[in-house]
Amino acid sequence: MEITEGVPPVINLTEVAEREKEEFEKKVSELIIEFGAENLLACMQCGACASICPLARVGFEWYNKKLIKAILIGMKEELLDDPTPWACVACNRCTEICPRQVAPFEVMFAMRRLMVEEFAIPTLAIEGLRSLYEHGHAVYMTGREARKKVGLPENPPSTDSDEKALQDLRTILKNTKLAELGLIPME
Amino acid sequence: MPKIGVYICHCGENIAGAVNIEEVKKFVEKLPDVVVVRDYLFMCSDPGQEIIKEDIRKGLVDRVVVAACTPRTHEPIFRKACEDAGLNKYYFEMANIRDQCSWAHWHEKEKATEKAKQLIAAAVAKARLLEPLEDRYVELNKNVMVVGGGIAGIFAALDLANAGFKVYLVEKSPSIGGNMAKLDKTFPTNDCSACILTPLMVEVANHPNVELLTYSEVEAVEGTVGNFRVKVRKKQTYVDWEKCTGCGACLNVCPPKARVPDEFNEGLSLRGAIYIPFPQAVPKKAVIDPDACISCSGRWFGEEPRRTKDGKPILAPCEKVCPTGACSRDEPRDPNGELIELNVGSIIVATGYRVMDKKHFKEFAPDSPNVITALQMERLISATGPTEGKLIVPSDIPKYLEWKKKVEKGKEAKLEARKPHVITFVSCVGSRDERFHTYCSKVCCMYMLKQAMLLKEKYPDLDIYIFFIDVRTPGKDFDEYYMRCRKLGIKIIKGKVGGVQRLPDERLLVRGYDADLGKPVELISDIVVLATAIEPNTDLKDLARKLGINVGAEGFLRERHTKLYPVDTMTEGVFICGCAQGPKDIPDSVAQAKAAASSAMSLLAPGKMRVEPLISEVNPEKCTGCGICAPLCPYGAIEYVEVDGKRRAKINEAICKGCGVCTAACPSKAITLHGFTYEQVLAQIKTIARKGVIEEV
Numbered sequence: 025m026e027i028t029e030g031v032p033p034v035i036n037l038t039e040v041a042e043r044e045k046e047e048f049e050k051k052v053s054e055l056i057i058e059f060g061a062e063n064l065l066a067c068m069q070c071g072a073c074a075s076i077c078p079l080a081r082v083g084f085e086w087y088n089k090k091l092i093k094a095i096l097i098g099m100k101e102e103l104l105d106d107p108t109p110w111a112c113v114a115c116n117r118c119t120e121i122c123p124r125q126v127a128p129f130e131v132m133f134a135m136r137r138l139m140v141e142e143f144a145i146p147t148l149a150i151e152g153l154r155s156l157y158e159h160g161h162a163v164y165m166t167g168r169e170a171r172k173k174v175g176l177p178e179n180p181p182s183t184d185s186d187e188k189a190l191q192d193l194r195t196i197l198k199n200t201k202l203a204e205l206g207l208i209p210m211e
Numbered sequence: 212m213p214k215i216g217v218y219i220c221h222c223g224e225n226i227a228g229a230v231n232i233e234e235v236k237k238f239v240e241k242l243p244d245v246v247v248v249r250d251y252l253f254m255c256s257d258p259g260q261e262i263i264k265e266d267i268r269k270g271l272v273d274r275v276v277v278a279a280c281t282p283r284t285h286e287p288i289f290r291k292a293c294e295d296a297g298l299n300k301y302y303f304e305m306a307n308i309r310d311q312c313s314w315a316h317w318h319e320k321e322k323a324t325e326k327a328k329q330l331i332a333a334a335v336a337k338a339r340l341l342e343p344l345e346d347r348y349v350e351l352n353k354n355v356m357v358v359g360g361g362i363a364g365i366f367a368a369l370d371l372a373n374a375g376f377k378v379y380l381v382e383k384s385p386s387i388g389g390n391m392a393k394l395d396k397t398f399p400t401n402d403c404s405a406c407i408l409t410p411l412m413v414e415v416a417n418h419p420n421v422e423l424l425t426y427s428e429v430e431a432v433e434g435t436v437g438n439f440r441v442k443v444r445k446k447q448t449y450v451d452w453e454k455c456t457g458c459g460a461c462l463n464v465c466p467p468k469a470r471v472p473d474e475f476n477e478g479l480s481l482r483g484a485i486y487i488p489f490p491q492a493v494p495k496k497a498v499i500d501p502d503a504c505i506s507c508s509g510r511w512f513g514e515e516p517r518r519t520k521d522g523k524p525i526l527a528p529c530e531k532v533c534p535t536g537a538c539s540r541d542e543p544r545d546p547n548g549e550l551i552e553l554n555v556g557s558i559i560v561a562t563g564y565r566v567m568d569k570k571h572f573k574e575f576a577p578d579s580p581n582v583i584t585a586l587q588m589e590r591l592i593s594a595t596g597p598t599e600g601k602l603i604v605p606s607d608i609p610k611y612l613e614w615k616k617k618v619e620k621g622k623e624a625k626l627e628a629r630k631p632h633v634i635t636f637v638s639c640v641g642s643r644d645e646r647f648h649t650y651c652s653k654v655c656c657m658y659m660l661k662q663a664m665l666l667k668e669k670y671p672d673l674d675i676y677i678f679f680i681d682v683r684t685p686g687k688d689f690d691e692y693y694m695r696c697r698k699l700g701i702k703i704i705k706g707k708v709g710g711v712q713r714l715p716d717e718r719l720l721v722r723g724y725d726a727d728l729g730k731p732v733e734l735i736s737d738i739v740v741l742a743t744a745i746e747p748n749t750d751l752k753d754l755a756r757k758l759g760i761n762v763g764a765e766g767f768l769r770e771r772h773t774k775l776y777p778v779d780t781m782t783e784g785v786f787i788c789g790c791a792q793g794p795k796d797i798p799d800s801v802a803q804a805k806a807a808a809s810s811a812m813s814l815l816a817p818g819k820m821r822v823e824p825l826i827s828e829v830n831p832e833k834c835t836g837c838g839i840c841a842p843l844c845p846y847g848a849i850e851y852v853e854v855d856g857k858r859r860a861k862i863n864e865a866i867c868k869g870c871g872v873c874t875a876a877c878p879s880k881a882i883t884l885h886g887f888t889y890e891q892v893l894a895q896i897k898t899i900a901r902k903g904v905i906e907e908v
Binding site for chain 2: 033066067098
């Protein structure tokens with residue numbers, strides 16, 4: 025699970041800063057703020073968010089606290105190929121606990137948006153998006169037998185059993201940035 | 212027969228937690244002459260004192276022994292209680308069963324109980340022999356000397372002067388103002404330092420109750436509280452201050468050969484041998500630094516001038532340019548200056564601090580001109596600094612000064628000084644470091660944030676890194692200040708820098724560690740600012756010795772009690788404030804200065820002071836005039852007089868502090884220390900030697 029590829033053993037801050045200035049139109053922190061993490065700069069790296077983050081607990085490399093620090097010093101390339109933000113389960117505990125109202129969860133999601141913008145999406149995420157478009161579920165359900173066994177309808181009362189709702193969802197998706205970027209087929 | 216009451220304090224759990232109070236009580240009840248034994252949770256509290264007072268008022272007891280904490284803080288409290296109840300307060304004795312008993316033997320409760328018994332028995336043995344004594348009073352001189360003319364000294368002097376006390380403000384440099392005068396802005400409000408300091412400098416200098424003694428140092432101190440005699444050396448200025456108007460004409464004519472690093476600019480530029488410390492100096496007077504002066508006219512003060520062929524005297528440039536004749540070399544001048552004597556009742560020490568030089572830190576490329584201390588950074592960004600506040604790399608300051616000289620002469624010139632793009636701050640340089648100073652210098656975190664903030668606000672394109680071990684911002688509005696810095700995009704990295712390497716292009720390679728990312732980091736920086744430790748001035752120990760006050764292991768002045776007597780010292784009448792006592796910021800220094808001033812006021816305002824009668828007295832019938840005691844007295848209180856035609860020692864009771872040295876040394880036992888007589892002390896020792904059994908008298 026540990027992803028350290030792309031991050032050298034020594035971080036050269038001069039290179040990081042120069043690349044941020046020369047190659048990108050905007051600073052990474054500015055982009056992340058634009059993508060919804062408005063209070064990013066208030067982070068003081070206390071680590072409370074990481075203490076309860078499920079991603080940190082299972083060993084993902086760029087969990088909330090570390091991701092924020094990397095963004096603050098201007099790292100970007102090193103982060104784009106990392107799957108951590110896509111593994112975020114949006115439990116929102118980090119946002120609840122943050123003493124500076126940084127909302128680390130928003131940083132995770134802003135990072136996703138940045139990655140989408142840069143076409144730097146891991147296969148894992150593409151699969152999820154495709155499934156979302158096709159079935160209305162990012163994670164497609166298996167184990168319908170279990171539902172039957174406990175007396176539930178085989179198909180849940182969602183897009184899975186409601187063709188109209190699924191069509192509505194697809195219409196919404198077609199009107200998002202996702203369609204614009206053409207990451208998944210949408211006919 | 213004396214009627215002794217013994218009062219045992221639990222001190223909450225402090226004593227009762229180790230000493231079995233009930234067992235001690237049973238033991239004490241059986242001691243000779245003890246008529247009452249009581250215990251209480253806090254004997255020093257109001258109800259606790261009331262227990263003692265009531266027993267006295269009822270006539271139950273006429274000697275009081277309190278077994279509790281230390282007499283250093285609590286003896287006066289219980290003496291007062293005795294006095295209030297109508298008992299001579301010297302019929303009181305204290306047994307310390309806390310500091311050297313319950314605390315020291317916390318894990319050996321039986322032994323602690325045994326020791327408490329013996330200590331109380333010894334106190335009872337002494338109490339049986341106590342004599343009533345009467346307080347005496349000494350007249351107090353109401354003048355105060357304040358040593359050090361920085362922000363703390365200025366405030367202490369002003370408060371005293373405003374209250375009507377005469378103040379001598381002694382400052383060793385030619386101007387008051389201290390380190391604060393060197394600062395650009397001050398946290399957490401970013402007030403301009405000069406704007407808030409300069410008016411105070413002027414106010415204190417012009418105050419009718421303040422006599423300013425700049426360029427002066429304390430040479431010797433004699434006497435005691437209320438009556439100190441101080442010798443102050445006014446150093447030789449080599450410029451007639453009566454005539455000097457501070458016009459500054461002499462400053463520019465001093466030749467390049469006589470130029471030395473400018474103290475005010477922390478060595479970032481040069482000053483002449485004749486100099487005025489800084490533009491807002493108070494008093495604004497020039498002095499000649501005799502070590503730097505090269506006597507370019509070929510004569511020293513008082514020597515015959517050399518003459519041109521046509522007989523005209525050759526004058527030094529400063530002498531020639533001076534419009535008032537203040538720089539004249541015609542008269543000889545005593546290199547030792549002038550010694551003056553002051554009589555004061557109290558002394559306040561506010562001698563401040565210095566910052567550690569970068570030279571101690573080989574790992575941070577101290578040879579590079581672009582590695583600077585934070586105080587140098589203050590000068591670099593200050594409008595009165597070497598570059599008038601223009602931000603360039605320090606290695607190009609000589610280029611800047613040359614350019615400025617040309618422009619001032621009306622020549623066309625282009626400034627080719629490099630502007631920095633990256634500035635790196637390194638915290639805890641020499642602080643929190645066993646190799647240098649173990650303490651935290653307290654102000655560095657905040658001033659680094661301040662400098663970073665000022666720079667980033669003025670030059671938003673600057674990349675600023677601050678490497679911290681911890682960011683310490685305890686103080687009103689301080690953490691909010693820190694957050695403001697973070698929101699400006701200043702890069703704060705947790706982890707101290709371990710090495711700086713000077714590059715051929717005069718930039719610097721910084722090696723640090725980012726604890727958040729768990730990786731070493733490196734960067735190239737144009738300037739590296741070292742937050743070097745605040746340390747006591749080199750001559751502080753010397754001054755402390757003259758004043759008879761203590762310095763701690765770290766070299767700062769030691770207060771009498773950290774919490775209760777924070778500006779007092781072990782020498783009564785001597786108070787301390789500001790960074791001489793320990794690293795602190797301006798608000799704390801000012802608060803302490805005002806505390807020291809009011810402590811001096813409450814000491815001197817009554818005009819006389821009650822002094823404990825616990826002093827030594829010579830019995831002229833036993834004294835043989837042998838001469839042993841006088842040289843031993845640390846206070847010079849003993850002289851020899853004629854008594855019936857014989858030489859006898861006599862103790863000046865206004866000076867005697869009751870230390871007991873003479874009493875112990877006298878071979879004829881002719882000297883009695885009241886409150887600690889031979890009989891009393893021996894009774895105590897014997898009782899302890901007999902494990903708590905008191906010898907019958």
